[in-house]
Amino acid sequence: MISINEVSYSYHRSEDEQLKRISMKITKGEIILLCGKSGSGKTTITKLVNGLIPHFLEGNLSGTTYINGKDTSQMKIYEISEQVGSVFQNPKTQFFNLDSNSELAFGLENMGEDPSEIKKKVSKAVSDLGIEQLVNRNVFKMSGGEKQLLAIASIYATSPQIYVFDEPSANIDECGIKKIREALIKLKAQGKTIIISEHRLYYLMDLLDRAIYLQDGEIKYIFEGSEFTSLSDELRRKMGLRTFVEIENDDFVSPVEYSDMDDFTVSNLKYSYSKQNILKNINISANKGDIIAVTGENGQGKTTLMKILCGLLKEKEGLVKYKGKPFKHKSRRKLCYMVMQDVIHQLFSESVIEEFALSDSKITKEEAEEILIKLELINYKNTHPLCLSGGQMQRLAVAVGILMSREIIILDEPTSGLDYLNMLKISEVINKFSKDKIIFVVTHDKELIDNVCNKLLKISDGKVSEFYERR
Numbered sequence: 001m002i003s004i005n006e007v008s009y010s011y012h013r014s015e016d017e018q019l020k021r022i023s024m025k026i027t028k029g030e031i032i033l034l035c036g037k038s039g040s041g042k043t044t045i046t047k048l049v050n051g052l053i054p055h056f057l058e059g060n061l062s063g064t065t066y067i068n069g070k071d072t073s074q075m076k077i078y079e080i081s082e083q084v085g086s087v088f089q090n091p092k093t094q095f096f097n098l099d100s101n102s103e104l105a106f107g108l109e110n111m112g113e114d115p116s117e118i119k120k121k122v123s124k125a126v127s128d129l130g131i132e133q134l135v136n137r138n139v140f141k142m143s144g145g146e147k148q149l150l151a152i153a154s155i156y157a158t159s160p161q162i163y164v165f166d167e168p169s170a171n172i173d174e175c176g177i178k179k180i181r182e183a184l185i186k187l188k189a190q191g192k193t194i195i196i197s198e199h200r201l202y203y204l205m206d207l208l209d210r211a212i213y214l215q216d217g218e219i220k221y222i223f224e225g226s227e228f229t230s231l232s233d234e235l236r237r238k239m240g241l242r243t244f245v246e247i248e249n250d251d252f253v254s255p256v257e258y259s260d261m262d263d264f265t266v267s268n269l270k271y272s273y274s275k276q277n278i279l280k281n282i283n284i285s286a287n288k289g290d291i292i293a294v295t296g297e298n299g300q301g302k303t304t305l306m307k308i309l310c311g312l313l314k315e316k317e318g319l320v321k322y323k324g325k326p327f328k329h330k331s332r333r334k335l336c337y338m339v340m341q342d343v344i345h346q347l348f349s350e351s352v353i354e355e356f357a358l359s360d361s362k363i364t365k366e367e368a369e370e371i372l373i374k375l376e377l378i379n380y381k382n383t384h385p386l387c388l389s390g391g392q393m394q395r396l397a398v399a400v401g402i403l404m405s406r407e408i409i410i411l412d413e414p415t416s417g418l419d420y421l422n423m424l425k426i427s428e429v430i431n432k433f434s435k436d437k438i439i440f441v442v443t444h445d446k447e448l449i450d451n452v453c454n455k456l457l458k459i460s461d462g463k464v465s466e467f468y469e470r471r
Contacts, residue, residue, distance in 0.1 A: 038391030269318030
């Protein structure tokens with residue numbers, strides 16, 4: 001069904017080859033995992049399959065990619081899209097509508113389906129994936145995880161023969177991951193071919209037919225599914241792969257009591273939007289050195305709470321104080337800094353090294369270079385930030401945020417799209433710079449929580465449902 005033959009590729013104006021003489025064959029009905037460290041070439045392979053290379057992305061390409069015996073370079077992009085459906089790491093890049101219903105129908109409309117058939121297929125996609133809560137919604141008012149599920153459903157509705165997923169679980173909660181897994185099982189039963197570039201692996205382990213491990217743009221290993229699941233933990237870590245089993249953060253058992261004497265306090269905080277109560281009577285407190293995991297299902301108010309804490313949104317009621325002094329929402333912008341989930345909106349300079357001084361003139365070149373070395377970005381210090389891979393941009397944004405001269409740092413999904421080794425590096429950086437700061441980490445990444453957080457705050461339905469520290 002898919003044949004990639006001796007393909008090498010480098011992006012426009014890049015001296016480094018992202019792929020080096022790659023060859024692989026994928027047969028109908030297989031579930032194939034593309035794994036490896038960040039920047040190893042996984043996403044570039046997905047772009048070969050869905051036709052973005054060579055039809056949209058400029059670069060130096062040699063070799064051929066075939067889908068059902070046809071050379072993709074000779075096919076029209078619409079011909080490829082009739083056979084291949086793609087879900088990107090950042091779902092916003094594939095949305096064309098403001099409301100979820102239109103987005104679900106968009107692909108079918110472009111294929112010229114009859115309106116009655118469109119309605120049936122959209123309803124089936126919503127039912128099969130269990131996403132009734134996403135119907136009749138404004139796309140831009142959805143959480144990151146909800147957007148990801150909507151993107152998956154919009155492709156599912158068109159029922160292509162080949163599915164390409166790029167980090168589908170990056171920003172999704174446990175419930176969402178279960179829905180993705182159920183969708184994959186359904187697709188497998190339908191005989192669909194599935195290619196997944198992924199770092200979070202535990203939910204895929206019993207579904208894989210093969211795992212292809214890439215390193216520096218080359219295929220280093222090809223494992224049968226049973227071989228892959230049998231890898232030792234020692235080898236898995238050495239390869240930079242995430243855990244094969246789900247982690248339970250079950251050592252957060254001591255309740256955290258609110259204290260007005262703590263360094264940072266949030267009392268009776270409420271927020272509403274369009275007459276809907278989003279946050280309800282939030283009371284939390286923290287001290288310097290705390291690294292607090294902020295968890296909960298998608299769409300429960302986690303990111304909204306963080307935006308209020310750093311002054312990007314104004315609370316309806318409540319009081320935020322630091323060291324006994326009240327801070328209104330505008331003044332909190334000098335107290336707090338937030339690294340957003342979509343970091344591309346926070347990178348503005350012409351080079352990686354310039355990003356630090358642009359964000360905070362107090363950051364020295366030596367400090368910037370030290371953290372770039374730690375996060376394996378030093379070789380890119382003169383590279384334009386938007387030329388980095390998604391994982392590299394993520395690490396850069398976290399590095400800038402951690403070095404900012406602010407008392408409170410908020411990291412929203414700082415390890416989405418990161419492999420095991422880079423997750424550990426981010427953990428080390430957070431630990432190193434946390435002593436004189438309070439750090440909130442909005443995350444679904446249980447490995448990160450296990451490595452770095454001393455407290456766990458769970459938000460459910462706009463309220464604090466749990467706030468515990470490690471025993």
